[in-house]
Amino acid sequence: MLLAQLTDTHVTGPSNDEALYVDHNGRLAEAIRCLNLEHPAPAVVVATGDLANWGRPDEYEVLAELLEDLRLPFLALPGNHDQRDRLRATFPSTPWIDADHASWATTIDGVRIIGLDSTVPGEPGAAFDDDRERWLGNELDHSDGPVVLALHHPPFITGITWMDRAGFVGLERLAALLATKAQQGHSVTKIICGHLHRPISSVIAGIPAQVGLSTIQHVGLDLDPAAGITLINDPVGYLLHRFQDDTWVTHTRYIDTGGVPYVPHWASDPGAKRPDL
Numbered sequence: 001m002l003l004a005q006l007t008d009t010h011v012t013g014p015s016n017d018e019a020l021y022v023d024h025n026g027r028l029a030e031a032i033r034c035l036n037l038e039h040p041a042p043a044v045v046v047a048t049g050d051l052a053n054w055g056r057p058d059e060y061e062v063l064a065e066l067l068e069d070l071r072l073p074f075l076a077l078p079g080n081h082d083q084r085d086r087l088r089a090t091f092p093s094t095p096w097i098d099a100d101h102a103s104w105a106t107t108i109d110g111v112r113i114i115g116l117d118s119t120v121p122g123e124p125g126a127a128f129d130d131d132r133e134r135w136l137g138n139e140l141d142h143s144d145g146p147v148v149l150a151l152h153h154p155p156f157i158t159g160i161t162w163m164d165r166a167g168f169v170g171l172e173r174l175a176a177l178l179a180t181k182a183q184q185g186h187s188v189t190k191i192i193c194g195h196l197h198r199p200i201s202s203v204i205a206g207i208p209a210q211v212g213l214s215t216i217q218h219v220g221l222d223l224d225p226a227a228g229i230t231l232i233n234d235p236v237g238y239l240l241h242r243f244q245d246d247t248w249v250t251h252t253r254y255i256d257t258g259g260v261p262y263v264p265h266w267a268s269d270p271g272a273k274r275p276d277l
């Protein structure tokens with residue numbers, strides 16, 4: 001089973017004039033072109049949030065237009081830049097659950113994929129609350145075989161402090177649920193997420209967790225807790241998660257090598273247009 005993961009495309013409106021340093025919409029078009037050329041073809045493309053830059057209707061119109069060219073099944077989750085209801089309306093064939101949170105679950109080629117909406121409307125951070133705990137616990141109780149959990153926010157502290165600061169309310173609760181369900185024989189075998197705009201891997205409750213790389217600017221790699229906001233035009237692309245013999249292997253497909261100089265240290269330039277990821 002091959003699962004492609006796109007994330008943080010931050011599509012802008014038709015004029016694309018809000019794109020910061022790189023052509024956000026052009027980058028998604030290039031990712032779609034490359035995804036269509038993958039051989040073997042991924043069974044599904046999962047987009048782990050921040051599909052639109054500001055959650056505006058015109059952005060979702062552009063997103064839908066661009067995705068008309070994708071010749072693969074597509075599933076999307078909201079990120080903190082998305083607007084849940086607009087995302088639901090843009091992708092009506094997604095098996096959205098009937099709840100406030102825009103989550104879904106489906107089985108593709110024998111792999112259960114659970115999309116957990118980690119967003120809080122109007123907030124940059126994440127939440128795993130009573131409703132979501134009940135829903136995810138129930139989903140895991142009824143899952144047999146390999147399970148992938150997809151969500152926008154990484155369920156771990158990354159060490160890139162200005163991004164971590166938004167927080168993840170209920171992170172310990174999520175880890176405890178995953179550990180309990182694993183003991184009961186309902187293990188998640190892979191966690192995929194976005195939000196950090198750069199590839200980062202960790203382990204939560206014994207489960208490998210992987211942040212996908214954005215198709216636009218990456219968050220600068222600066223582990224100084226006092227560091228300000230930094231963005232960098234690192235090479236961009238998407239991830240290919242391959243599942244065989246009970247093992248996940250993650251590959252990175254680069255589609256653009258950046259080409260715009262590093263944009264350093266926003267905090268030192270108070271007059272600069274500050275990005276909001």
Ligand SMILES: [Fe+2]
Pocket residue numbers: 008010049050079081195196197277
């Ligand atoms: Fe983002």
Ligand SMILES: [Fe+2]
Pocket residue numbers: 050079080081152194195196277
């Ligand atoms: Fe985000």
